[in-house]
Amino acid sequence: MAAALPAGRPADQFRADAPARPGHDTWISAIMRWLFIAVSLTFLAALLLAPVATVFAVALARGFETYLVSFADPDTLAAIRLTLITAAVVVPVNTVFGLAAAWAIAKFEFRGKSVLITLIDLPLAISPVISGMVFVLLFGLHGWFGVWLEQHDLSIIFALPGIILATMFVTFPYVARELIPLMQQLGNDEEEAAITLGAGGWMTFFRVTLPRIRWGLLYGVILSNARAMGEFGAVSVVSGHIRGLTNTMPLHIEILYNEYNFVGAFAVASLLTLLAGVTLVVKNLVERTGYRGH
């Protein structure tokens, strides 16, 4: 559909089914096989593993104590706090939205459904810079509501509300995207049985639907959280980069890096890298449950 990450399949489905194939045990086959594996591993090592290893190598270059001390910097702590606050607002809102959107789209047939799905995917196809810019155009000093906001002494751009809005824009499809195919695949039979037997709507949702989608929901929430905490472009446009006030962790990384404080920059980066690692682990655990719909 949109420029979103195509859903991964459970790893088991990719297992090579390798019965003995006539004519395939030749030395050419063996060479091809090792060539493909070697090229794949080299590509990934240069592009993925070297950068990830660098994050930790630089962060720990002056020893573990210097690494820990870099988190004592008040500006770094403020950036971590701001990122946590932003995620704490954005992720629950996006979760509620994702559940509502998935219920409406997966449980009912209505006209214009595919248009609605495309529109939900829209933020994934838009440059993060544009995602931030739209809020500057609305609420910035020279934006549509800029004068009104200034008269009432309210600030959205270069302040927390702008950061939250931009992050919400960028991350809002993730929970919905996880849940829609899953709920479509699970079908309506059990919910219809519950309603027919006299259960209320909320009770049906909490007692019948939620237990069946909980793994997909978990991954959607974790992914949404990782993207919210890591968002750079959109937040960079609306934040104003005020040290200790409107710098999230990714923006603080940029400042430290540009000041040649590499240990500090990579120390903060190492936290976000660990978060990405946790996200991948959860994804694989969820896929192993076989709960994901695609």
Next chain:
Amino acid sequence: MSFRKPSVLPGFGLTFGFTTFFLSAIVLLPLAALVLAAGSMHWSELVAVVSSPRALGSYRLSFGASALAATINVVFGFVLAWTLVRYEFPGRKLIDALIDLPFALPTAVSGIALTTVFAQHGWIGRYLEPLGIKVAYTWLGVTLALTLISMPFAVRTLQPALLEVQRDLEDAAETLGATRFYTFRRVILPTVLPALLTGFTLAFARAVGEYGSVIFIAGNLPMKTEITPLLIVIHLEQFDYRGAAALGVVMLLISFAVLLTINLLQAWGRRRQVQAAH
């Protein structure tokens, strides 16, 4: 025909209403503001902004490097997907899981890490330097960053497609005396062609808008290593909102064109599958 089919399940009004309200408030209205801001410009002013030499230079880099990155990803993505689908080797599952890392890793982290690895004294950069290859702070670095962040899109599109390739057809081709290359060209390639094109388009779409990872490795010289999203940010920082909006609309139009292409490609791929089944 009514708007929706009747159902015994409750909650359509509530969930549909909330979904459309939230979508409109957070996404659609702000995007409309962008289009209106660009539309409020005088026509000649708009053309002057979007066709200035600096803007044209940024399109050249953004679209050129994205196309190159998407091409690299289709080639290596095919090799990777083939390796993961066809071969069994130690660590295969780990490698398969790692493919998604660029998607979960914040772009700023990818940016500073890649720059460090490929800088003059970096782990890989120091071996490229004597060969006269400069990656960091050149268009090569931009391409590399875009390749990294768009890689999962190509691999994850190709994997399911490669699973669809019918092994018996390959066997039949080889039994009938076809060479490996001929089998690849006439049996495997036609089956995965829609996925290759979709993977290219998805990777391209992701790469064109990328900002965070690129600005660290690019060097950001106007006309040379300045991508379009950065030019938008520069306009915004100078409070030239309308200029920024004009460039934003150009990028938005291209995003829509790419989205349309993806949908058409996927429809084409489904049609081919149906035909092949008959």
